[in-house]
Amino acid sequence: MGRCAAETMxxxxxxxxLREAAGGELDAGLVPVGPGDDCAVVLVGGERLCVSVDQLIxxxxxxxxxxxxxxxxxxxxxxxxxxxxxMAAAPLAAVASLALPRGFSRDDAEAIHRGRRAVxxxxxxxxxxxxxxxxxxxxxxxxxxxxxxxxxxxxLRAGARVGDAICATGAFGGAWLTxxxxxxxxxxxxxxxxxxxxxxHAMIDASDGLxxxxxxxxxxxxxxxxxxxxxxxxxxxxxxxxxxxPLAAALGDGEDYELLFTVAPEACEALLAxxxxxxxxxxxxxxxxxxxxxxxxxxxxxxxxAPTGWEHGT
Amino acid sequence: MGRCAAETMxxxxxxxxLREAAGGELDAGLVPVGPGDDCAVVLVGGERLCVSVDQLIxxxxxxxxxxxxxxxxxxxxxxxxxxxxxMAAAPLAAVASLALPRGFSRDDAEAIHRGRRAVxxxxxxxxxxxxxxxxxxxxxxxxxxxxxxxxxxxxLRAGARVGDAICATGAFGGAWLTxxxxxxxxxxxxxxxxxxxxxxHAMIDASDGLxxxxxxxxxxxxxxxxxxxxxxxxxxxxxxxxxxxPLAAALGDGEDYELLFTVAPEACEALLAxxxxxxxxxxxxxxxxxxxxxxxxxxxxxxxxAPTGWEHGT
Numbered sequence: 001m002g003r004c005a006a007e008t009m010x011x012x013x014x015x016x017x018l019r020e021a022a023g024g025e026l027d028a029g030l031v032p033v034g035p036g037d038d039c040a041v042v043l044v045g046g047e048r049l050c051v052s053v054d055q056l057i058x059x060x061x062x063x064x065x066x067x068x069x070x071x072x073x074x075x076x077x078x079x080x081x082x083x084x085x086x087m088a089a090a091p092l093a094a095v096a097s098l099a100l101p102r103g104f105s106r107d108d109a110e111a112i113h114r115g116r117r118a119v120x121x122x123x124x125x126x127x128x129x130x131x132x133x134x135x136x137x138x139x140x141x142x143x144x145x146x147x148x149x150x151x152x153x154x155x156l157r158a159g160a161r162v163g164d165a166i167c168a169t170g171a172f173g174g175a176w177l178t179x180x181x182x183x184x185x186x187x188x189x190x191x192x193x194x195x196x197x198x199x200x201h202a203m204i205d206a207s208d209g210l211x212x213x214x215x216x217x218x219x220x221x222x223x224x225x226x227x228x229x230x231x232x233x234x235x236x237x238x239x240x241x242x243x244x245x246p247l248a249a250a251l252g253d254g255e256d257y258e259l260l261f262t263v264a265p266e267a268c269e270a271l272l273a274x275x276x277x278x279x280x281x282x283x284x285x286x287x288x289x290x291x292x293x294x295x296x297x298x299x300x301x302x303x304x305x306a307p308t309g310w311e312h313g314t
Numbered sequence: 315m316g317r318c319a320a321e322t323m324x325x326x327x328x329x330x331x332l333r334e335a336a337g338g339e340l341d342a343g344l345v346p347v348g349p350g351d352d353c354a355v356v357l358v359g360g361e362r363l364c365v366s367v368d369q370l371i372x373x374x375x376x377x378x379x380x381x382x383x384x385x386x387x388x389x390x391x392x393x394x395x396x397x398x399x400x401m402a403a404a405p406l407a408a409v410a411s412l413a414l415p416r417g418f419s420r421d422d423a424e425a426i427h428r429g430r431r432a433v434x435x436x437x438x439x440x441x442x443x444x445x446x447x448x449x450x451x452x453x454x455x456x457x458x459x460x461x462x463x464x465x466x467x468x469x470l471r472a473g474a475r476v477g478d479a480i481c482a483t484g485a486f487g488g489a490w491l492t493x494x495x496x497x498x499x500x501x502x503x504x505x506x507x508x509x510x511x512x513x514x515h516a517m518i519d520a521s522d523g524l525x526x527x528x529x530x531x532x533x534x535x536x537x538x539x540x541x542x543x544x545x546x547x548x549x550x551x552x553x554x555x556x557x558x559x560p561l562a563a564a565l566g567d568g569e570d571y572e573l574l575f576t577v578a579p580e581a582c583e584a585l586l587a588x589x590x591x592x593x594x595x596x597x598x599x600x601x602x603x604x605x606x607x608x609x610x611x612x613x614x615x616x617x618x619x620a621p622t623g624w625e626h627g628t
Contacts, residue, residue: 014414014423015446021427025440031407033442040442042407042460047359053445053458055411060447093345093356097369097456100328109328113335126339128347129354131367132329133374137451142411144367144458146356 036220037157038086038204039147049092050147050154052083058139062182069108071182072139073115079207080143081123081186082257086205087154088195089147091125091188096143099135112141123188152195155261160202160221164287165268169194169279170258172210173238173250180235181255191259193276198268203261209254215293215307217260224290227251227305229297233282251295252308262287350534351471352400352518353461363406364461364468366397372453376496383422385496386453387429393521394457395437395500396571400519401468402509403461405439405502410457413449426455437502466509469575474516474535478601479582483508483593484572486524487552487564494549495569505573507590512582517575523568529607529621531574538604541565541619543611547596565609566622576601 019036026034032048033041039050056076058064064072076096084091096116100109120126125145169190175181187205194200202221206213210232218225229247238246238253263271268283275281285296293305333350340348346362347355353364370390372378378386390410398405410430414423434440439459483504489495501519508514516535520527524546532539543561552560552567577585582597589595599610607619 014420015444017424018427018444018446021424021431022441025431025434026442027440031440031442035441035443037443040407040409042442044363044406044460044462045359045361047361049358049363049460051407051409051443051458051460053409053411053443053456055413055445055447055456057413057447057449057451059450092358093354093365095354095365095367095458097367099369099371099454106328110331110335113332117335117339120339126341126345127336127349128340128345128356129349129351129365129367130329130332131369131456132332133369133371135371135451135454136373137371137449137454140413140449140451140454142367142369142445142456144365144409146358146363146365148358 033156038083039089041154048149048154050084050087050089051144052080053142053144054080054083055140055142064139067182069111070115073112074119075182076141076143077116077119078184078186080145081119081125081188082205082207084145084147085187085191085259086203087147088152088191088200088203089154090150090192091123092146092148093128094120094125094143094145095129096127096141097131099133099137099140101139102134102136104139123186152192155195155200155203157202157204157217157220160217160223160262160287162223162287162289163265164201164262165265165283166214166225166260166262166285166287167268168233168258168260168282168284170256171233171235172256172258173235173246173253174240175255176253177240178237184257186257187259187279190277190279194261194271197276198263198271201262203259206256206258206260207254209252210260211251211293211305212307214260217262218291218293224288224292225285226288226294226296227285229295231282231284233280251305347470352397353403355468362463362468364398364401364403365458366394367456367458368394368397369454369456378453381496383425384429387426388433389496390455390457391430391433392498392500394459395433395439395502396519396521398459398461399501399505399573400517401461402466402505402514402517403468404464404506405437406460406462407442408434408439408457408459409443410441410455411445413447413451413454415453416448416450418453437500466506469509469514469517471516471518471531471534474531474537474576474601476537476601476603477579478515478576479579479597480528480539480574480576480599480601481582482547482572482574482596482598484570485547485549486520486570486572487549487560487567488554489569490567491554492551498571500571501573501593504591504593508575508585511590512577512585515576517573520570520572520574521568523566524574525565525607525619526621528574531576532605532607538602538606539599540602540608540610541599543609545596545598547594565619
């Protein structure tokens with residue numbers, strides 16, 4: 001998330017270490033995709049199962065006192081589903097653990113359930129089990145979602161190729177400061193519609209910021225990316241009252257839960273000419289050889305795009 | 315857990331409500347077992363998949379400052395595996411979310427991983443994905459384990475029949491006050507050895523206390539139970555320095571992570587005559603018609619056994 005980039009960077013380091021530490025633990029025959037993608041992929045009964053876990057912590061990912069318990073439950077479920085969307089998988093079922101602060105009201109606990117349930121129902125992902133415990137800390141919920149490829153090859157982060165077009169769904173910026181980070185719809189149907197029409201090379205859901213999440217695709221794929229400043233779909237309320245360049249907000253804020261994907265240029269043209277979903281698809285740049293992100297501005301001016309969000313240059 | 319019975323009872327109420335609220339959400343064809351058992355069972359690729367989530371919170375289920383980060387990681391994984399043991403399933407893979415207090419040291423984060431990994435390796439359950447976030451609250455970890463029946467019918471809580479023998483593995487009491495709640499081995503191999511030799515009718519892992527967990531089997535099965543006081547396997551250090559009847563500790567303490575199962579009396583005799591595992595199996599009572607638990611003492615004296623632990627009568 002944009003508002004705690006320093007923490008996120010520290011987490012990224014530890015996650016990177018965890019990923020390396022998992023080396024040797026996994027049997028590639030049973031676990032075709034291990035830690036480091038939006039979902040892991042595990043073989044069950046000859047079928048590939050996508051598995052992802054995501055946690056929502058009050059005060060970090062939501063402000064429950066301001067936003068309400070129902071919004072908390074809603075977002076906990078929607079965030080987890082967004083990871084399944086990023087693989088173009090179909091949700092199957094979920095389990096959830098819930099840590100309730102001591103003295104938490106039963107009404108609020110039921111409201112969390114209602115919010116969660118509304119999203120589960122809308123996206124066909126029943127919660128089949130869970131765990132509830134009391135905590136001295138903040139309200140927290142961890143949701144594990146199982147998904148099935150169901151005829152569509154899981155799209156990984158690692159497949160971006162030099163020359164690919166980079167595309168995004170929807171618009172970016174300001175989500176945390178508006179209600180959008182609470183109300184977003186995980187792009188399950190859109191991901192499946194797009195992936196069933198075009199051979200996607202790589203995909204991720206943009207939860208930590210367009211630039212940061214695109215940099216993850218690049219690192220996993222061993223490539224770099226150029227982003228066309230004028231092409232980035234900036235949400236109308238991206239600045240959200242801040243004295244900030246809306247483009248910087250779009251690149252760095254996070255919490256958008258839109259899809260970022262890469263695809264061969266011709267396939268991109270076909271998608272743009274005949275969109276497979278109602279949500280807008282925008283071509284925002286291209287995959288290039290090398291590493292890191294470059295922002296291409298007016299007149300072809302190029303500047304490095306930091307994966308923690310972009311500060312407008314001179 | 316024994317040490318916070320009031321919280322546990324309140325959680326039980328909410329969990330019961332959640333279970334009822336899930337009614338109508340689940341397609342029994344896709345989800346043969348929903349919320350309320352040790353694992354849910356979901357159909358994937360024609361195979362049944364057992365899924366369970368369990369969370370470990372510092373200050374509730376462990377005291378990380380005293381017990382160490384490695385013990386925290388160890389217990390987080392072992393607790394989750396214990397739920398898979400309770401179905402007699404074989405672990406397949408896990409995902410974990412980890413909430414790290416701000417300022418948590420990298421060394422301690424790596425120690426959590428080492429403890430988790432030692433258990434994952436010992437029980438063949440690799441962690442294939444995860445989520446790490448910073449929290450203002452206590453250290454917390456939520457582990458979701460996937461398991462496969464692998465030739466053994468999943469054993470539910472709901473199958474206990476009047477006349478069944480009630481059996482337990484290992485010994486009970488004082489686990490929280492000793493190191494046993496940190497060092498226990500989830501009874502995966504034992505559950506599978508027992509279930510492959512005898513048709514178990516019901517099973518649960520005793521994490522919240524022998525009496526409470528047995529009462530859950532009874533409630534799920536619509537039966538009652540009689541427990542023979544003299545037969546309960548009491549751990550040598552069950553009192554753990556407290557002025558408490560060791561039997562009361564064995565019945566009420568919790569954190570034992572032993573198996574409780576019910577089986578036809580003849581099958582029980584066969585198990586006891588030729589034990590399928592090195593861990594002791596003890597017959598502790600019988601399933602009866604009705605509801606609730608009865609403790610049968612010296613001379614056949616009978617008294618109600620409260621599911622929150624037993625206070626010795628006059």
